[in-house]
Amino acid sequence: MGAWVFCVSIALTDAVNLINTCHMTSVINDLERIVGKAHLITDDSKYSLAKDYTKAFTPDPLLILQPGSTEEVQETLKYCNLKGISVVPSGGRTGLSGGAVATQKEVVLSLSRMNKILEINETERTIRAQAGVVTKQLQKAASEKGLYFPVDFASSGSSHIGGNVATNAGGIKVIRYGLIRDWTLGLKVVLADGRLLELDNACVKNNTGLDLRQLFVGSEGTLGVITECLMKLTAPPKDLLVSVFALDSLENVLKLFELTRTMRLNLTAYEFFTQFGLKKVEEHTHLPNPFSNYHPYYALVEIEKAHDADLENLEKFMEKGFESGLILDGVQAQSSTQAEQFWGLRENIAESLTALTVAHKNDISLPMSRITRFCQELEGLIQKEYKGFEVVNFGHIGDGNLHVNFIKPPSMTKEDFFLYAKKADLSMFELVKRHGGSISAEHGIGLTKKPFLHFTRTPDEIALMKGIKSIFDPKGILNPGKVF
């Protein structure tokens, strides 16, 4: 009797496998007809194409699809919607929240072949590009026409403009130019059922009801697939002067920022890092420490010298900074190469920490007036409850944005460390909430922050977001399980 049940169960499993195999073959054939055989990947390379910069998830995609046009994206989504196949939109895969990771046999829809700059309009100061254009490439194309696209960050050599819009990217120039939301004039978006929304009439002024275009900015691939972006451009800044100042406390980093405001510096960036970060960058990249010794904190200050008065203001600012004891030491870049090196000290921290330590990363923001208090309370909490953890902060502090990193103590196993780090996150997010901050400043929610969304958004807000999702994607095929 037992053997008979065993035989039947084998036969049933075989039948299910056969059906699955047949189903899989027909899905592959159908999708191949849409994008072409060469643009559908099922071999082992699919695993590396189904993950972003996060390491915590094991990719398990069904296949990778690389459509070459908006029409092919429409056909693909129409088909997947009909068959109930989940789709993960994928850009440059530099995301830090697991938004572009496929873990449940989804079709990964990569925009990498849709990488053409379509038009630059010098009169309107706009650039129209397919969603898969790499951010740096878009910046370069603008610059070749004497124009400037100001959204910039360390991963811009790999990220896509479509991915940037989908994550409402920020970066190092937000303090002067704002987020990518502010530069998005128009979008072409394919909805889950294959319908195309052309939200790009290129008018700066368009008060005709709800601005649907803005809904897609920061939607992390959950509402539609962006296939084309119309971005605003501006005049490039004149001379950029980059300085690094050494300080002895975070409080003084913030006081120096206040001074940039009272002295009316023509600021384009205000970033900070610590001695720990600097040493790791030196070790990993061999960029030189610009000072003869080490200091606890550093502020990178970039200003635009549009007029002579800007330089005079900078000089007065430094005078005041040194006189008041806020600045311990300072260096000003004497060439564009040196300016790049100074920026390298800041921009290589994330990569250096990943290469040289076991780090658990967070990206939070706080009202400026709460940062010092928050950091003191966080330090106290970690010292008391998470002995041996090193807290390493850096980031876009001029926007109230801190990249908070917990570093693994040498004696702890990786498994234990990540377990404790997740617990520490909960305590930290409580603290963020109490200080009126956000658990994700610019990296998004994706998978990593999904369980913690309620620390920043109310139940009503989350319910409304889910309601909007169900209007755009009633079957829930787009990036399921992400954000909420």
Ligand SMILES: Cc1cc2nc3c(=O)[nH]c(=O)nc-3n(C[C@H](O)[C@H](O)[C@H](O)COP(=O)(O)OP(=O)(O)OC[C@H]3O[C@@H](n4cnc5c(N)ncnc54)[C@H](O)[C@@H]3O)c2cc1C
């Ligand atoms: C070293 C480093 C530094 C970074 N610094 C910053 C920084 O300063 N500021 C900042 O904001 N971010 C930063 N990031 C994070 C990351 O680069 C940004 O979030 C970036 O905008 C992601 O773009 P991507 O093309 O790589 O998107 P992906 O990682 O491929 O995808 C991100 C999300 O967008 C969705 N998506 C992608 N393309 C589309 C599309 N065409 N249509 C619909 N949905 C889509 C995906 O499904 C996913 O949810 C950094 C990352 C690294 C590795």
